[in-house]
Amino acid sequence: MRPTLRQLEYIVAVADTGQVGLAAEQLNVSQPSLSSQLAEVEADLGVTLFQRGRKGAKVTPVGEEVVRRARQILHEIQDLRASAQGGGIFHGRLRLGVLPSIGPYLLPGVVRRLHKEHPHFRLIVREESTRDLDEGLRSGRLDMIISTPEDHPGAQKTHLFTERLWAAMAQDHPLADLPATLSLADLAGQTFLTLGAGHRLSHVVAGMAAGAGGRVSDEYEGTSLDAIRLMAAMGAGIAILPNIYAATEAQRGTDVSLHFLSDDAAAREIVLVQPQLPEPRPGSEILADILRSEAQKILAQGRKP
Incomplete structure (x- = not known):
């Protein structure tokens, strides 16, 4: 039955490394042997899986689907073996x-x-x-x-688990002297700091900012929680931090004033x-x-x- 499991391993290895030679080295086979097996699979399937050039082997659009399914099949085999054991x-x-x-x-x-x-x-x-x-x-x-x-x-x-969110602000921020527990209403008109748009947290914070009548900063988009905490410490706005982070990192230092947010929206x-x-x-x-x-x-x- 073709492609064989070994051939599927070859396909995934080439996709992961982007190079036939490197894939062959990882799999402990010769490069000509691996290339021959790839050609055999492509002939059997009637498609081109990789575009080969000086820069390596790039997966073709149809090859992406074959690679995805090959990964799934190999994972299922691993699960079968593990389950049997x-x-x-x-x-x-x-x-x-x-x-x-x-x-x-x-x-x-x-x-x-x-x-x-x-x-x-x-x-x-x-x-x-x-x-x-x-x-x-x-x-x-x-x-x-x-x-x-x-x-x-x-x-x-x-x-x-469900994780609550906290507000972090500079020690000299006008709101820093408020109680340790705040509501979104207390943050009315404030600038919120959060991660980039590729993170779900940014969407949660955008909803919180809208509910508070505030705005998400368009001058700064953080790449890490440390980064937005540091920007808050410098007075750039109010950082919204998840509880796991607040409990393990932010509370170790004194560069920000931390406040628990009581609203149901302040959670993920x-x-x-x-x-x-x-x-x-x-x-x-x-x-x-x-x-x-x-x-x-x-x-x-x-x-x-």
Whole structure:
């Protein structure tokens, strides 16, 4: 039956590396052998999968769909083997995508626990924007992602936790002396600072700004939570920070005044997302439980004052 699983591995390797020679090296086969196998697949399918040139091998439009399906088939085979061994995802490798507003603050504790409880489990983490996470999940580049649910229609989602949002402002900001808990009405007319448009958080903050009668800064678009916190500390506006971040990073320093936001709109849901299959990947609920547990430890530090 063609293409064979080995040929599918060749296709994915070339797509990932962009070079036939490098793919052959990674797979421990000769370059002529790999090239011959690719040509055989293209002949069998009647399509061109890669445009080869001096700069490497570029996936063609029809090749992108073949690569996507090849990834899915290889993942299914990995899941089948893991399920037969009784260990689910914990007897293999998981490529996990995560929002940069969560990953650096939640995952260190999660990774330590996974290494302790599942020493054979290999976790590969990629921090990307909401848009890129969705693309990675759809293309098969990522196995699961930790994200917000709104931007991943058709995928399977497992609730992890709901994260409250905080307002951070300069220590000498006129609102800094207000109580530790604020409402959006208290932020009327203020300039809000947030991440770029590719992040779901930016849409949440835009809705909050509209509800408060404020505006999202068009002079500065942050690339990280640290960046928008620093801009708030310098008086450029009010940074809206997720609770996980506020509890692990922002509260360590004294460069901003932190205020809990009491409004229902000042929150976001975080979920574990995986492709829609008849059943979740074996072991995914165990991973979800570990993520929830570690998140609750952090969130307990940053509860409402």
